[in-house]
Amino acid sequence: MAAETATASAPASAPAGSRPQKPDENVFKAELEKAEKAHKAAMDRLNAVRAKIDLATPNKNKDQPNPTQKRRQELIAQANEIRQKQAGGKNARTSKLDQIKRLDEQVRSRISEQKTAKAKVPYKSIEDVDRQIAHLDSQVNSGTMKLVDERKALTDISSLRKIRKTFGQFDDSQKQIDELRAKIKEIKDSRARPDQG
Numbered sequence: 001m002a003a004e005t006a007t008a009s010a011p012a013s014a015p016a017g018s019r020p021q022k023p024d025e026n027v028f029k030a031e032l033e034k035a036e037k038a039h040k041a042a043m044d045r046l047n048a049v050r051a052k053i054d055l056a057t058p059n060k061n062k063d064q065p066n067p068t069q070k071r072r073q074e075l076i077a078q079a080n081e082i083r084q085k086q087a088g089g090k091n092a093r094t095s096k097l098d099q100i101k102r103l104d105e106q107v108r109s110r111i112s113e114q115k116t117a118k119a120k121v122p123y124k125s126i127e128d129v130d131r132q133i134a135h136l137d138s139q140v141n142s143g144t145m146k147l148v149d150e151r152k153a154l155t156d157i158s159s160l161r162k163i164r165k166t167f168g169q170f171d172d173s174q175k176q177i178d179e180l181r182a183k184i185k186e187i188k189d190s191r192a193r194p195d196q197g
Contacts (some may be wrong), residue, residue, distance in 0.1 A: 022142050039063065096191050100184055107180045126167045133160045 008121045057070045123129045139145055145153065 033141055038095070093191065096187055100187050103180050103184050103187075107184070109179055110173055110177050112179070114170060114177070118170065121163055121166060123163065126164060129160050129164045129167065133164070 055066060123132070136157050140150055140153050140157075
């Protein structure tokens with residue numbers, strides 16, 4: 001329909017028997033120049049966008065990466081290196097925490113063993129045991145005791161001497177507990193210093 005209106009209006013402007021007008025060459029050149037300028041501007045914009053895309057996307061030619069790709073590869077390598085260092089540090093911290101937990105459990109178990117062993121002993125210190133041994137020994141040596149009481153006192157003295165030895169074991173176990181606590185403190189101190197792996 002639009003074609004019919006165009007053909008209908010064309011004969012109205014020019015008489016039917018007349019020749020078409022010769023196109024104006026100056027107008028044609030001006031419009032051509034304007035179109036070429038617009039085309040050149042569009043091509044410049046296209047080339048600028050292509051250059052940006054080439055910088056951002058990886059080059060298919062691995063032998064000659066552009067500067068942006070080189071920088072990107074360097075940053076990726078640095079990030080991987082940092083990840084490895086952090087993983088190593090995390091593993092070291094985890095192993096130290098596990099070591100601290102194990103040592104702490106040992107300390108707790110030894111303390112509880114020592115408390116139960118001390119609870120079984122009716123005396124608080126070696127001096128109390130020595131005092132009781134000396135008291136029973138002086139009674140036996142005085143000769144005023146009955147034979148049955150004397151035998152009972154001698155068995156009590158031998159059992160008190162065994163108890164005296166257990167007090168020596170308490171000291172040894174306390175030394176071990178103190179050593180374990182010192183190890184725990186040393187590990188915690190080394191954990192506080194990040195320069196030591």
